[in-house]
Amino acid sequence: MKKAVLTAAAVVLAVLALLAGCGKEQETPTVRIGVALYQQEDTFLSTVVQNLEQLARAEEQARGIKINLNVTDARGSQSAQNEQVDTFLQQGCDVICVNLVDRTAAAVIVDKAQAAGVPVIFFNREPVEEDLERWEKAYYVGTPAEEAGRLQGGIVLDAWKKDPAALDKNGDGILQYVMLEGEPGHQDALLRTEYSVKTLMTAGVTTEKLDNYNADWQRGLATVRMQQWLEEFGERIELVFANNDDMALGAIDACLEAGMTREEMPFIVGVDATPPALKALEEGTLQGTVRNDAAGQAQGILNLTCALLDGQDPVKTVGLEDGHYLWLTYTTVTRENLPDAGT
Structure with a gap:
């Protein structure tokens, strides 16, 4: 009797299940990715996000899934970014990606992610190594900052070797320069600044720093400072090092507003190869x-995310170094190779 009742119940459940499924499409699997940016107005970061969105759409088609990207802007506030990470975790994000406001504050975010069992991928702003090692599912996708400095210095060095007089406009054999730096104490700013100048000095080029200024990666602040430098130093400025393209473009804005021709302008170099910078190169x-x-950063983030969600070993699948790092490479862009540079 008991067996007959169980059999009848099983039949009823099966019929109900079939009826519930009639006329209803199977739900598409959804992957939720939270992306926390230090400053969404940053030109380079906005380019990374645009690439990530395009790649995510292609991955959706290839896998037959839905990828929800939730992008937030901390507006330069680490406490705001920490709250955004909390929200991501409460919303059930499968992976969180963080472009840190303060690279020394990663430990808090790593601990939050570990407690929730959600992998965290830092990108573009490298956390302190000890913080990244707090958990095996904390990762970094980015480029070595000192290499950007070396290559930036190399652009100037190549131009100096080719035609010293074109840079040394006053003919004193010394390359006078100003330096537009990113945030005070920021690792990328410090290393790009150090190695760009060191590359010239190591090659035997005599340099003289006229001044430096932390323009916080911002075009507008760089414009204002460059205007002041032009008033103070005038034609003595032969070279402008900028830690990123936005600040380099700010220096250009100041020169153009001062009525300088391209031939009269200092030799200006940046970092990032953003679309506006490539246009300025062309001009x-x-x-x-x-x-x-x-x-490459966007692709690396997505590849690492997919490997983690597929349960694969990211060290083998993505090629991580030291279990945590996915390093990309810098390349120099000048007018000579501009057609091949892309955006």
């Missing part, structure tokens, strides 16, 4: 930049 106002691979 001849920017002399060179270092390509920070926005598409």
Whole structure:
């Protein structure tokens, strides 16, 4: 009797299940990715996000899934970014990707992610190594900052070797320069600044720093400072090092507003190879930049995310170094190789 009742119940459940499924499409699997940016107005970061969105759409088609990207802007506030990470975790994100406001604050985010069992991928702003090692599912996707400095200095060095007089406009054998730096204490700013100048000095080029200024990666702040430098130093400025393209473009804006021709302008170099910078290269106002691979970073983030969600070993699948790092490479961009540079 008991067996007959169980059999009848099983039949009823099966019929109900079939009826519930009639006329109803199977739900598409959804992957939720939270992306926390330090400053969404940053030109390079906006390019990374655009690439990530395009790649995510292609991955959706290839896998037959839905990828929800939730992008937030901390507006330079680490406390706001921490709250955004909390929200991502409460919303059930499968992976969180963080472009840190303060690279020394990664430990808090790593601990939050570990407690929730959600992998965290830092990108473009490298956390302190000890913080990244707090958990096996904390990762970093980016480029070595000192290499950007070396390549930026190399652009200037190549131009110096080719035609010293074109840079040394006052003919004193010394390359006078100003330096537009990113945030005070920021690792990328410090290393790009150090190695760009060191590359010239190591090659035997005599340099003189007229001044430096932390323009916080911002075009507007760089414009204002460059205007002041032009008033103070005038034609003595032969070279402008900028830690990123936005600040290099700010220096160009100041020069153009001062009525300078391309021939009268200092030799200006940046970092990132953003679309506006490539346009300035084409126009001849920017002399060179270092390509920070926005598409490569986006692809690396997505590849690492997919490997984690598929349960694969990211060290083998993605090629991580030291279990945590996915390093990309910089390349120099000048007018000579501009047609091949892309965006």
